[in-house]
Amino acid sequence: MKILVCISKAPDTTTKISFTDNDTKFNEDKVQFIVNPYDEWYALVRGIELKEATGGTVTTITVGGADHDPIIRKALAIGADGAVRVNAANSDAFFVADQIANYAKANGFDLVLTGKETINYNGSQVGAMVAELMNLPYVSIASKLDIDGSNAKIERDVQGGVEVVTGSLPMVISCAKGMAEQRIPNMRGIMAARTKPLEVVEPSESANLTKVVGYELPAEKGAVKMIDPENMGELVSLLHNEAKVI
Amino acid sequence: MSVLVFADAAHGKIVKATHEAICYGKAIADKMGSSVTVLTYGNVDQSALEGLGAFGASKVLVHRGIEHVDDEVMTKLLAETAGSENAKVIVFAFDTSGKSIAPRLSARLKAGLVAGATTIPEIDGAKFTIKKNVFSGKAIAKFEVETEQKIISLLPNSIPVTNDGGSASVEELNTPVDQGRISVQEFKAEGGDGIPLPEAELVVSAGRGLKGPENWGIVEDLANELGAATACSRPVADIGWRPHHEHVGQTGVAIRPNLYIAAGISGAIQHLAGVNGSKTIVVINTDPEAPFFKAADYGIVGDAFEVLPRLTEAVKKFKSAN
Ligand SMILES: Cc1cc2nc3c(=O)[nH]c(=O)nc-3n(C[C@H](O)[C@H](O)[C@H](O)COP(=O)(O)OP(=O)(O)OC[C@H]3O[C@@H](n4cnc5c(N)ncnc54)[C@H](O)[C@@H]3O)c2cc1C
Ligand SMILES: Nc1ncnc2c1ncn2[C@@H]1O[C@H](COP(=O)(O)O)[C@@H](O)[C@H]1O
Numbered sequence: 001m002k003i004l005v006c007i008s009k010a011p012d013t014t015t016k017i018s019f020t021d022n023d024t025k026f027n028e029d030k031v032q033f034i035v036n037p038y039d040e041w042y043a044l045v046r047g048i049e050l051k052e053a054t055g056g057t058v059t060t061i062t063v064g065g066a067d068h069d070p071i072i073r074k075a076l077a078i079g080a081d082g083a084v085r086v087n088a089a090n091s092d093a094f095f096v097a098d099q100i101a102n103y104a105k106a107n108g109f110d111l112v113l114t115g116k117e118t119i120n121y122n123g124s125q126v127g128a129m130v131a132e133l134m135n136l137p138y139v140s141i142a143s144k145l146d147i148d149g150s151n152a153k154i155e156r157d158v159q160g161g162v163e164v165v166t167g168s169l170p171m172v173i174s175c176a177k178g179m180a181e182q183r184i185p186n187m188r189g190i191m192a193a194r195t196k197p198l199e200v201v202e203p204s205e206s207a208n209l210t211k212v213v214g215y216e217l218p219a220e221k222g223a224v225k226m227i228d229p230e231n232m233g234e235l236v237s238l239l240h241n242e243a244k245v246i
Numbered sequence: 247m248s249v250l251v252f253a254d255a256a257h258g259k260i261v262k263a264t265h266e267a268i269c270y271g272k273a274i275a276d277k278m279g280s281s282v283t284v285l286t287y288g289n290v291d292q293s294a295l296e297g298l299g300a301f302g303a304s305k306v307l308v309h310r311g312i313e314h315v316d317d318e319v320m321t322k323l324l325a326e327t328a329g330s331e332n333a334k335v336i337v338f339a340f341d342t343s344g345k346s347i348a349p350r351l352s353a354r355l356k357a358g359l360v361a362g363a364t365t366i367p368e369i370d371g372a373k374f375t376i377k378k379n380v381f382s383g384k385a386i387a388k389f390e391v392e393t394e395q396k397i398i399s400l401l402p403n404s405i406p407v408t409n410d411g412g413s414a415s416v417e418e419l420n421t422p423v424d425q426g427r428i429s430v431q432e433f434k435a436e437g438g439d440g441i442p443l444p445e446a447e448l449v450v451s452a453g454r455g456l457k458g459p460e461n462w463g464i465v466e467d468l469a470n471e472l473g474a475a476t477a478c479s480r481p482v483a484d485i486g487w488r489p490h491h492e493h494v495g496q497t498g499v500a501i502r503p504n505l506y507i508a509a510g511i512s513g514a515i516q517h518l519a520g521v522n523g524s525k526t527i528v529v530i531n532t533d534p535e536a537p538f539f540k541a542a543d544y545g546i547v548g549d550a551f552e553v554l555p556r557l558t559e560a561v562k563k564f565k566s567a568n
Contacts, residue, residue, distance in 0.1 A: 017384045094356075119382050119496060120380060124345040126349070128353070132353035138318075141346075157342060209352065209359065213389070213390050221543070224529075225543065236563075
């Protein structure tokens with residue numbers, strides 16, 4: 001089985017967010033970047049597990065500049081066989097999806113895995129767009145995936161519960177908690193990652209459908225009002241009269 | 247010209263997030279001098295469909311032949327309907343079905359999508375400017391979309407629902423539809439009869455400070471008294487003290503209720519990422535240095551085992567007096 005895993009770069013979850021250039025650019029100064037957690041813990045690890053069970057290859061794909069190479073090496077250290085980087089700014093979900101779809105179409109994959117969402121843009125869009133551009137079925141927010149030959153059985157989160165669905169490969173799946181357990185790369189993996197192929201390809205002709213024109217920080221919370229733990233009547237009356245939530 | 251709103255009708259029910267999406271569509275339609283058409287499916291009662299008029303729909307199109315959301319089938323139907331209704335704007339709720347269909351439709355129509363919008367667009371000719379939360383709620387980004395058609399999915403609890411009691415006309419669609427390529431074998435409902443977490447306006451949540459699953463009675467008592475849903479921190483779901491759909495935060499569900507009460511939760515940044523959009527936050531923690539107090543509106547330094555039952559009593563008293 002040939003598996004393609006879409007890997008994106010995200011600031012570490014504890015990063016203090018700030019902006020530069022008149023609030024139009026994310027301030028990357030001193031920011032530690034990581035593989036987007038959903039891509040790493042769930043999509044990549046499940047892809048590797050499936051490969052280990054049934055044979056085949058796991059290739060990662062990333063749309064981004066050379067500053068993405070460290071996180072790509074991390075994915076290789078965890079166990080991907082090879083990586084592709086499309087050398088372009090990841091400025092718009094459609095543009096990214098189009099690059100991934102073009103590469104995947106040209107190279108033929110049985111399974112394309114993405115994370116549920118990126119923790120920087122929280123869009124949950126790229127997977128569905130790739131599926132549409134490749135004319136493939138898509139299963140979003142999957143928490144369990146089993147493959148038997150060319151049949152996939154998947155559990156996915158839907159409103160009010162979990163749906164068990166089936167379909168045949170090839171397909172695109174976005175991965176969430178439950179899929180797999182995080183793997184810590186070992187020394188051997190880290191050494192091996194240095195010599196695994198990281199192919200850089202130039203972007204295909206495409207379009208940006210949206211653009212970010214500025215950022216702002218949310219309004220500061222006012223100071224917390226402390227309440228005597230003996231006096232819950234006061235809290236209830238504040239929630240009613242002041243906050244007006246009950 | 248119209249604004250087309252997709253209404254999910256899973257299990258024959260149209261939920262609050264969709265009512266919000268219709269109100270949102272109406273606000274856009276008013277700015278553009280057009281009207282709202284809703285597209286839905288399945289077995290929703292005729293009266294419930296007419297009732298969508300109260301949120302701003304002029305016309306409701308229902309495809310009774312579709313029983314279940316399949317993103318490919320729905321994308322095709324929405325693309326056709328957007329054409330026949332001359333819809334320049336298509337609105338979804340940013341819920342599980344909105345997340346699977348809206349981006350698919352965006353790629354099909356080459357229509358720019360803002361996923362998880364929180365504001366009504368500023369409109370300047372063909373240019374829409376819309377805000378959405380980024381960096382898991384730690385910042386806001388302003389998006390510009392200039393494609394001819396535009397798709398927006400609305401983050402739940404971002405705008406108030408208005409209900410003017412109006413009524414919509416209902417038309418049945420009979421366009422032939424394909425069978426989807428994904429088949430549903432089973433649906434396992436979660437959360438029992440309780441209020442589904444993403445819909446809840448009041449939420450009582452607890453973390454590792456509760457020490458064990460046997461102690462959740464005091465959390466549930468308060469939730470029942472308030473009519474609230476229950477939630478938990480990630481480690482609590484990971485160890486299996488609580489079901490995984492209750493886990494809120496970066497890796498769990500993101501919620502924005504009116505009231506979030508957190509007992510025995512330290513307030514790690516990944517937890518806050520899922521709850522920092524809540525209107526009012528109450529934190530109960532034995533440790534006055536717990537980081538959660540910085541994100542709280544009301545703080546109580548105290549033992550959850552004493553404070554929660556006391557709060558439940560106080561709510562009971564308040565309810566009988568009002
Ligand atoms: C990438 C990543 C993603 C993550 N995603 C999430 C996520 O989505 N959601 C999430 O919740 N976490 C997430 N985490 C974990 C997060 O970092 C914290 O470890 C977690 O939220 C801590 O849970 P807790 O507050 O219940 O437990 P603890 O941190 O152990 O805190 C327990 C708190 O209870 C208080 N306490 C103890 N006894 C009492 C008592 N009797 N009465 C009142 N208070 C008491 C303590 O003072 C303490 O503050 C993630 C971590 C990472 C690295
Ligand atoms: N620049 C990128 N390169 C490769 N994959 C990406 C990129 N951006 C997003 N993805 C994938 O698409 C998923 C959803 O991203 P998003 O739509 O931004 O929430 C992520 O979890 C990744 O798997």
